[in-house]
Amino acid sequence: MKIASWNVNSLRVRLPQVLDWLEKSDVDILAIQETKVEDCSFPINDITDAGFFCDYIGQKTYNGVTTISKIPPKESIKLINNEEQEQKRFLLTRYGEDLSVLNLYVVNGHEVGSDKYEYKLDWLKKIKKHIENDLKKTKYYVVLGDFNIAPNDEDIYDPEAWKDRILCSKKERHALEEILDLGFTDSFRIFDQDKELYSWWDYRTGAFRRNRGLRIDLILSNKALSDKCTSSYIDIMPRENERPSDHAPVVSVFDI
DNA sequence: ATGGTGGAAGGTCCA
DSSP states (O other): OEEEEEEOSOHHHHHHHHHHHHHHHOOSEEEEEOOOOOGGGOOHHHHHHTTOEEEEEOOSSSOOEEEEESSOOSEEEOSBTTBOOSSOOEEEEEETTTEEEEEEEOOOOSSTTSHHHHHHHHHHHHHHHHHHHHGGGSSEEEEEEEOOOOOSGGGBSOHHHHTTSTTTOHHHHHHHHHHHTTTEEEGGGGSOOOSSOOSEEOSGGGTTTTTOEEOOEEEEEEHHHHTTEEEEEEOOGGGGSSSOOSBOOEEEEEOO
């Protein structure tokens, strides 16, 4: 089973690219972030017409997540710790008897020390708690999405310039570690990878052309799933498109 | 260099 994550920065703008990539990549499950579309305007017909099932939760202008799949969802959970969320960033979908897929659009945080930064750290704590309480419900468990955190210095094009800045600060990395400590593995790092592989490049200053990127889009797998992981990669081709998202899709393949 | 670009919305916020 091939599982992917992609922050598309507006589903309506990127829908043709998403449908094209679904066909080319042959992924079974694609977790999308930043759909920026309310549920009443969600392009459900375009997705079902292409032969996919779809779970989604969105809002106007900001945030929004959807998980597209070849197999039908069995259960959908949209509340974090049973609490209604103003910002639509969380979507937990189960498939069959064995698989939970938690699609996250982690808070950006704006700047270290800001209110948004504190909100990010607080939000991540809530996520950790939810996962902790849910983790044993299925054999296979994947937490994936735009984490807005670069796990290590090797995930940053210029670690010195980014030291202690947003997306790279110690507290953010610690919050990610706490989730990993529940028994997850960053599936990209199960394998030896080439250097300087990233998943996000700023739209400005020709960052993609110069490969000034960060790896902030992650697929975390629990032990049962990590043991079945056969490859993990970033597909930078969609970032070469006209009117691209600023993120590229990340992919992991599991022998399940 | 404290800018730059892109999306949603129709002024300005967010990333």
